[in-house]
Amino acid sequence: MSVPEGRLVAHSPGHGGTWHWYEDHARGTGERARRFADPWGGGELAYRLGRDHDTGKGACAWQEGLVEEATTGRKIRRPSHNDAGALLFARAAEPFPALLPCAAVIQGHHTGLSAWSEARLRLKALMADSSEVDEAIHRVAAVMPEIMDGPCPAAPDWLDPHDKTAVEMLVRMTYSAVVDADRLDTAAHFRPRADIRPHVGMQELWERYEARRQEAIAERQRAKGASWLDKLRENVYQEALEAAAGGPGVYRLHLPTGAGKTFTGGGFALRHASLHGLRRVIVAVPFISITEQNAAEYRNLLDPEQGPPVVLEHHSSVNLEARQQRAPQSAGTLTKARRGQRGGEPNRWAKLATENWDAPFIVTTTVRLIETIFGNTPWTTRRLHRLANSVIILDEVQALPDRLLTPILSGLRELVEHYGVTLVLSSATQPELAALNPWRSGLPQRDVVADPAPLFKQLRRVRYEWRTGPDVTLASVASEAADHDQALVVVNGTKDASRVHRTWLSTHRADHSGFLHLSTRMTGGHRRETIQATKQRLERNQATLLVSTSLIEAGVNLDFPRGYRARSTPESEQQAAGRVNREGKRAVKDSVMTIFDPQDGLNPELVHNKCAIAAASRRFGDGLAAPDNLDALRSYYQHRYRLQAGQHSEDPNGATGEAIEALRAKLNYPEVARRMRIIDNEHSVAVVVIRPQLEEEVRRAAQKAVDQLRRGLPTPTTYSNMQQHMASIPERELELAINAGHVLEVAGDLYQWIGPYHHQRGIEPPA
Numbered sequence: 001m002s003v004p005e006g007r008l009v010a011h012s013p014g015h016g017g018t019w020h021w022y023e024d025h026a027r028g029t030g031e032r033a034r035r036f037a038d039p040w041g042g043g044e045l046a047y048r049l050g051r052d053h054d055t056g057k058g059a060c061a062w063q064e065g066l067v068e069e070a071t072t073g074r075k076i077r078r079p080s081h082n083d084a085g086a087l088l089f090a091r092a093a094e095p096f097p098a099l100l101p102c103a104a105v106i107q108g109h110h111t112g113l114s115a116w117s118e119a120r121l122r123l124k125a126l127m128a129d130s131s132e133v134d135e136a137i138h139r140v141a142a143v144m145p146e147i148m149d150g151p152c153p154a155a156p157d158w159l160d161p162h163d164k165t166a167v168e169m170l171v172r173m174t175y176s177a178v179v180d181a182d183r184l185d186t187a188a189h190f191r192p193r194a195d196i197r198p199h200v201g202m203q204e205l206w207e208r209y210e211a212r213r214q215e216a217i218a219e220r221q222r223a224k225g226a227s228w229l230d231k232l233r234e235n236v237y238q239e240a241l242e243a244a245a246g247g248p249g250v251y252r253l254h255l256p257t258g259a260g261k262t263f264t265g266g267g268f269a270l271r272h273a274s275l276h277g278l279r280r281v282i283v284a285v286p287f288i289s290i291t292e293q294n295a296a297e298y299r300n301l302l303d304p305e306q307g308p309p310v311v312l313e314h315h316s317s318v319n320l321e322a323r324q325q326r327a328p329q330s331a332g333t334l335t336k337a338r339r340g341q342r343g344g345e346p347n348r349w350a351k352l353a354t355e356n357w358d359a360p361f362i363v364t365t366t367v368r369l370i371e372t373i374f375g376n377t378p379w380t381t382r383r384l385h386r387l388a389n390s391v392i393i394l395d396e397v398q399a400l401p402d403r404l405l406t407p408i409l410s411g412l413r414e415l416v417e418h419y420g421v422t423l424v425l426s427s428a429t430q431p432e433l434a435a436l437n438p439w440r441s442g443l444p445q446r447d448v449v450a451d452p453a454p455l456f457k458q459l460r461r462v463r464y465e466w467r468t469g470p471d472v473t474l475a476s477v478a479s480e481a482a483d484h485d486q487a488l489v490v491v492n493g494t495k496d497a498s499r500v501h502r503t504w505l506s507t508h509r510a511d512h513s514g515f516l517h518l519s520t521r522m523t524g525g526h527r528r529e530t531i532q533a534t535k536q537r538l539e540r541n542q543a544t545l546l547v548s549t550s551l552i553e554a555g556v557n558l559d560f561p562r563g564y565r566a567r568s569t570p571e572s573e574q575q576a577a578g579r580v581n582r583e584g585k586r587a588v589k590d591s592v593m594t595i596f597d598p599q600d601g602l603n604p605e606l607v608h609n610k611c612a613i614a615a616a617s618r619r620f621g622d623g624l625a626a627p628d629n630l631d632a633l634r635s636y637y638q639h640r641y642r643l644q645a646g647q648h649s650e651d652p653n654g655a656t657g658e659a660i661e662a663l664r665a666k667l668n669y670p671e672v673a674r675r676m677r678i679i680d681n682e683h684s685v686a687v688v689v690i691r692p693q694l695e696e697e698v699r700r701a702a703q704k705a706v707d708q709l710r711r712g713l714p715t716p717t718t719y720s721n722m723q724q725h726m727a728s729i730p731e732r733e734l735e736l737a738i739n740a741g742h743v744l745e746v747a748g749d750l751y752q753w754i755g756p757y758h759h760q761r762g763i764e765p766p767a
Contacts, residue, residue, distance in 0.1 A: 003067055008058055008143055012070035014190040022058070023144050025185055026051050032181030037174060039279075039388045040419045041156035046177045048153050049105045052088050053178055055147065056081025056133065058140035082107050084133040084140075086119075087126045092152040098161030099152060101168075101667055105175045109182060113175055113376040116667035158418050164665035169414040171667065172373075176384035180356050183382065200310050200360050202273040202281075205302055209270050212301045213263060229584055232458065233260035236449060240264045243448045244271035248278075250416060253393075253426040253448040256459040256628075257578025261395075262294055265426050266301070268448055269391040272422055280390045282362045284369040286399035287551040292524050292724075293531070294395075295363040302361055312359035313723065314368060355719065357383040366399065367678045373411050374676040376669035389420040396554045397425040397433075398571045401678055402609045402640070406649055406657040407664060409438035416443070424448070428578065429571035432637040436656060437649040453630060461581035462563070463588055464573075466622040467596035474598045477564055478503040481545055486538060487562040489547045490576045493602040494519045495765045496566070500547040511543075515760075518548035522762035523689050525724035527551075530760075534558055552579060559583050561590070567597040568604050569612045570620045570627035570636060577627065595621075611655075615640040685734045686726050687753040688746060689763070709747040727753070729763055736766070 003009055008022035033050030034043040056062065056079075065078035086106040093099045104119045126133065141148050160166055221230065236259055243251070244267075253268070255261045269281040283298070285291055295313035303309040357364075357372075369392070375381050392415075394400075400408060415421040425433070425445070433439055449455070467477070474491070478500045481487040491497050501517040508515075516534055518527060537544040538559060550568075552558070553575035563580040565573050573595055581591035605613050615636050619625050625632035646654025650662040663672050690702045705722045729737075734751065737743045742755025758764055 003063070006143070008063060008139065009066060010054055010057060011186060011189055012066060015192050020186070020189040022054070022140065025189070026054060026140075026144060028185040028188075029053060029178070029181045032184055033174075033177045036177035036181060036385045040173065041158065042170065042174055042177075044153035045099070045102065045155070046174050046181075048092075048150075049085075049089060049102060049174060050178045050181050051144075052085035052147055053106045053109050053182060054081060055085035055088060055106075055140050056083055056136045058084070058136035058138075059133075060135065060139070062136070081136070082109065082111070083122070083126060084136040086123060087130060087133055088137065088147060089152075090123045090127065092150070096152050096155065098159065098167055099155055101171050102174055104171060104667075104669075105178050108175070108376075109179055110378065112378060113171070113381070113669035115670055156418070164667070165410060165661070166414060166418070168664050168667050169411065169418070172381065172669075173385055173388070173419065176381045179378045180382045180385060183356070183378075202270060202278060202360070205310065205360060206270040206274040209267065209301045213267070216300075227583075229258070232455070233264075236260060236455070237264050237267055239450070240268040240448045241271050243446070244268045245275060246272075246446055248272075248276055248416070248420060248422040250423045250425065250443060250445045251448050252430055252445050253424055254430045254452045255426075255428060255449060256452070256456045257428045257575065258459055258461070258582050258584070259455055261426060261428070262297060264448075265393050265395065265424060266298060269393055269422075269424060273391050276422070278389050278391055278420070278422065280357075280360045280362065280386065281393070282357070282364065282369070282387065282390055283393045283395060284364050284366045285395040285554065286366045287396075287554060291363050291365055292528055293556060296528075298361060298363060310359060311361045311363065312355075312357065314355050314357065314362060314364045355383065357386040366394070366396075369394075370404070370408060370676060370678055373415075374407065374672055376673040380673075387415055387419065387421060391422045391424065393424040393426055395426045396575075397427045398429045398431045399554075400431075402612065402644055402656055404657045404660065404676060404678065405433070405436055405641075406438055406645075406654065407660045407672070407676065408657070409433060409436055410649060410661055410664070413438055413443055427571075429574055429633055431571075432634060432641065435638055435641050436645055437654075437658075438661075456628060456630060459584070460628060461584050461586075461588060462577045462591045462593045464577070464626045465592055465594045467594050468622070470599060472596055472598055473600050474499050475503050475600075477594075477596050477598060478547075479507070481562070481564055482508045484545075484562045485543045486541075486560055487545055487564065488552075488558070488560040488576075488579055489545070489564045490552060491547065491549060491566045491598075491601060492568065492604055492607045494521050494549055496598075496601050497547050497549050498761055498765055501761060504545055504547075514543040514545060516544065516546040517761050518546065518552055519762065520549070520551060520684075520728040521765070523691065523725050523727045525694075526691065526727075526762060528724070531556060531558070550576075552576070554578075557582065559585075561586060563593045565593065565595050566601050566604070567595055569608050570616050570633060572608070573620075574627040595627075609640070611643040612640050615643065684728050685731045685749070685751075686728055687734070687743060687751050687763070688722055688725050689727050689753045689757055690725055691757060691759075693759055706746055706752055709750065710745075727762055733766060 003019065009019045010022045010025035011020035013019050030047040030051030033046035037043045037046035059079060062078045062081055065076040069076040086103040089106060090100060090103045093103065101116050103123055104113055104116060107119050107122070108114055159170060217230070236255065253261065253265055255264065273281055283294060285294060291313055295311060299309060299311045302311050371380050372384050412423055416423055434445065474496055477489060481489050482504060489500055491500060497517060497519050501515060504515040505512055514537060516530055518530055522530070534544060534546050535558060550572060553572055556579065558579045559582040560580050563576060565576040577593040580593050619632045619636050620627055641656070644655040646658045649658060650665065651658045660672055660675050688706055690699050702722065702725050705718050708718045734743065737755055740755065743751040743753055746752050753763060756764065
């Protein structure tokens, strides 16, 4: 399989047996990258980097290796091709020091953004002696003479070269544009018509959303009749639509639980996007359970009756690009492997299948959003450029971790000020983020609903009680809850949830169908089934006891007459109370939310921020304020942040992520990515579980998707179809499971669980 004299190739023959010619790939990548970066004024810069990213492939050794590989089918080790294009750009950018770090885009387009201190040393060495890349540059120049011409493209006119974090974000955004362009151009060569998502304008989506919303309201009122709550929600919604006419920026959506926050936020975002020419809406929520429920609701309102869907649900932490590792023989081996020492070969199609958020409406998790903004690998960062000119709804914004607030707020401010993002902070318990350094000045926040305080009074539907003392245990609370026909118990961890559920099964009613359990150890589909079963039992007034971890506290529309919440932060306690008397059909005095402090339960300081617990203990509790007291919440947040925040954004004494912000200023991308993990790998690993309870057809389809990932041609569609079969377990348990033969490798760091799976509790925590 030869290549004509004077031609260069970028990839082996794909569709129709045709080589991917070098100049086609280079120019194609450049043009795609330009389109992606044009919204923030970086189109020419991205074009140059995209066009020259593969210059190193011009080397004879690289070309000969690809031809031999395509001819023989054997994997041939070829030299790195990242340095030649980086050197070309560095030479052009030498008079413009602020743009020089963009050379790292080419250096890391396969391996990830490295620390600029290291990349700069490599470039310095190449500038002094370029002999190892000269051959590649000259051979590429023979087919693309333009790589040797032209000055460095101008920086966006808003860039302050002295603002290091602005430079840092520009490199990230440009890297994302180039990486995504590279992957898409490559995928188009190998699979020309694969997974092309339809383009749908925001105006069309807004009109569809509003029409279907009105139909749903009319249908519900025909079935159940109109209520005072329906009227209140409609008034709130209409006020939000009026606010949507305001210009892009930061908005606060502060509404009590039950006021229709999900629909109001979606309506505001779509209306705002249609009025201001924005490209997409991204809804980020803290819990997978909310993405599943919200995505289902948004699909009903937005997906066409026929044709490809427009709502993309993306929440898994799976890295399809990680290299495979054979099952270790002893515990601890996996931990080392997951630090980047994995052996074996990667799935060759995984990098083309990585989700890039090319959809008009996305529902994801806060973890995925923050990883997208602050990651450094191609698979995490590829989708970052899709945030430009979008509406981002940060749902349950109070769940952002304090230890990362400074870089998160700083990064979001960059997106708002320079990349056309409108940010919506949505919560029933709005944190005082303006008290923190990155937002203290120059970033106004507007309220979607001007005066939410009366709504909180109108929608207060519970009274709080407190249960403390040495006799309060998980078993005692489980027993008390079982004295009621219907009750919700929310605890701080999966082991506590399992213990409460086991207590009910062993000591109470003979009919166990009403004892239900929710945690992330259950697959997404299993959780949806449990939530639906709970709703149906409550609506039929059947005996129903549900124990859950905190995943139930936001976005899950359940209406219990009685609730119990293990001691936590006030915002979490208030969110749990939102599942009690949710529809306001019961008297407040009869709708009790008990906050209990179990002696044998998981210490909330191990789950929540210690300063938050300390600030809360002075304001909320028996004889103090209730968790829904707005004045006490405002004071609590201010005190909580005062206990932690430094004097400025890079104060090394600060505990809200100031040290990470200093690393951003130094362009240390790998260390920033490591420290910005919201859920550390040792606490959360995704596994696929094909439950035995599923119908045979569903099981076969799920196994087919797993097999496609393991050895076939995975696509974003293949992967998204598997999400309902994913659960989470701690990594330390995964190590034990590998040695016990309870998991099988799939692709990257995704495993398939074949061990025991409880039909109600999912993957059980070890004793």
